[in-house]
Structures are given as structure tokens and as C-alpha cells.
Amino acid sequence: MDGPPVLELRNVEAAYGAIRALHGLSLSLGPGEVVALLGPNGAGKTTTLRVISGLLRPVRGQVLYRGREISGRPPALIARMGIIQCPEGRQVFKNLTVRENLILGGYRLGDPDRERRNLERVLTLFPMLKERLRQPAGLLSGGQQQMLAIARALMADPEILLLDEPSLGLAPRVVEEVFEALAQLKAQGLTMLIVEQNAEKALELADRAYVLEAGRMVLADTASRLRENPDLIRIYLGR
Numbered sequence: 305m306d307g308p309p310v311l312e313l314r315n316v317e318a319a320y321g322a323i324r325a326l327h328g329l330s331l332s333l334g335p336g337e338v339v340a341l342l343g344p345n346g347a348g349k350t351t352t353l354r355v356i357s358g359l360l361r362p363v364r365g366q367v368l369y370r371g372r373e374i375s376g377r378p379p380a381l382i383a384r385m386g387i388i389q390c391p392e393g394r395q396v397f398k399n400l401t402v403r404e405n406l407i408l409g410g411y412r413l414g415d416p417d418r419e420r421r422n423l424e425r426v427l428t429l430f431p432m433l434k435e436r437l438r439q440p441a442g443l444l445s446g447g448q449q450q451m452l453a454i455a456r457a458l459m460a461d462p463e464i465l466l467l468d469e470p471s472l473g474l475a476p477r478v479v480e481e482v483f484e485a486l487a488q489l490k491a492q493g494l495t496m497l498i499v500e501q502n503a504e505k506a507l508e509l510a511d512r513a514y515v516l517e518a519g520r521m522v523l524a525d526t527a528s529r530l531r532e533n534p535d536l537i538r539i540y541l542g543r
């Protein structure tokens with residue numbers, strides 16, 4: 305990691321009522337870094353993203369963005385600060401056109417010039433969307449909807465992009481396409497925290513990764529070292 309972290313979680317505990325989902329989680333994200341968050345179902349990966357984006361207030365611990373505590377701040381404010389979550393399951397507005405979905409993503413900027421520039425940028429990244437701007441998003445394939453969901457998040461000009469399972473339910477060829485786009489974003493210097501079941505793809509993309517199990521961090525290392533870690537290979541990579 306170069307320079308002080310842009311995002312840091314310190315001993316974060318989170319719960320849904322009586323159900324404790326995170327038991328003292330600490331992690332950090334450096335500028336321009338791509339970090340993967342891996343782990344089995346129910347490990348607390350989505351919960352971690354929800355705590356960062358302000359959708360869930362931690363019971364204990366801190367979330368720091370550029371050294372400032374943001375835990376407990378409203379999600380809209382955190383989004384305005386530049387932390388943008390691309391939620392699991394795509395969640396595009398199916399009755400709105402592709403263009404309308406994108407415009408909504410850039411809404412928080414309130415700046416037509418930036419909006420236009422961002423629109424150009426995302427259409428360069430996902431040329432497929434360009435031909436479909438006037439179509440209802442519901443008519444897109446699953447893979448296209450995932451790309452639209454990422455593009456919509458990018459319209460907000462994120463400082464940090466949080467991605468929850470971007471490859472879930474997609475055909476292998478489409479997974480490749482999505483990860484190629486993420487690799488381009490990484491090359492452009494975008495800081496990303498990516499939750500993925502597809503550990504192989506995530507570790508190819510990421511600089512570092514954390515492995516969560518039952519709300520606790522069990523492994524943290526560079527992606528290249530984790531790819532050679534016997535436990536990780538056995539459980540997550542199936543080699």
C-alpha cells in the first residue's frame with residue numbers, strides 16, 4: 305500500500321438485532337488499491353460493505369475515510385463523499401431506459417458537464433450500452449445489467465468503488481468481460497473493494513485480499529501470495 309489508507313475499518317462489530325455478523329473486523333484500502341474480500345456464504349462480506357456505505361451502523365469500532373470517522377453518517381452523505389456501492393444482484397431500474405439509469409447514477413454530482421464526461425467514459429468502457437441507451441434496462445441480459453450497474457456506479461465519479469459479487473450468476477464468458485472492465489478501471493487508478501465468490505478471478509485482479517469466516521478475518525495477504533496459499537487453494541480455488 306502506498307501512502308496512508310483512504311479507507312480503514314478498525315475493530316468493527318456489526319449486528320442484525322441479536323445476530324452478530326462482524327466480530328471486530330479491521331481492514332484498510334490504500335489509494336488506487338484493489339482489495340478483494342473473500343469468504344463463504346454468511347461470512348459477513350455484504351455486511352462489511354453495508355457498514356462502509358452507511359447502510360448499517362456498527363455496534364463498535366470505526367470506519368475512517370481519509371482519516372475521518374464516517375461510521376454512523378447517513379448513506380447519502382457517504383455517497384457524496386465518493387464511496388459508491390454497486391449492490392449485489394445488479395438492481396438496475398428495469399422500467400427505466402439504460403440512459404435514465406446512468407443519469408440517475410450521476411445525479412449526486414449535480415454538474416451537467418461532469419455528467420456528460422462521465423457518460424462518455426462509461427460508454428467507452430462498455431460500448432455495448434451505447435447501442436442500448438434507449439432500451440428499458442429490463443430487456444438487457446444478466447451480464448449487460450451487471451455492466452449497467454457498474455456503469456451507473458461509475459457515473460457518480462467514485463473515489464472508492466465497492467462491488468458486491470459482480471460475477472454472480474453470469475456465464476463464464478460474461479464474467480471475463482466484467483473482469484476486463486474492472487481491470488481497465490484498476491489501470492485508471494480507481495480504488496476498489498470487491499466481494500467475490502469467484503476467488504480465482506478476484507485474486508487475478510486484486511493487489512491484496514482478505515478472507516472472512518463467520519465475521520472474523522482469517523487471512524490477509526497479497527493476492528499473489530494468497531494464490532499460492534494451500535488452505536486457500538483447497539477451500540476456494542479447488543485446484
Ligand SMILES: Nc1ncnc2c1ncn2[C@@H]1O[C@H](COP(=O)(O)OP(=O)(O)OP(=O)(O)O)[C@@H](O)[C@H]1O
Pocket residue numbers: 320323324325343344345346347348349350351352
Ligand atoms: N438483514 C439481515 N437480518 C438478519 N441477519 C442477517 C441479515 N443480513 C445478513 N444477516 C446475517 O449476517 C451474517 C452475515 O451475512 P452477510 O450477508 O454479510 O454474508 P455474506 O458474506 O455477504 O454472504 P453471501 O456470500 O451469502 O452473500 C449471516 O449470518 C447472515 O445470516
Ligand SMILES: [Mg+2]
Pocket residue numbers: 349350351392
Ligand atoms: Mg453477500
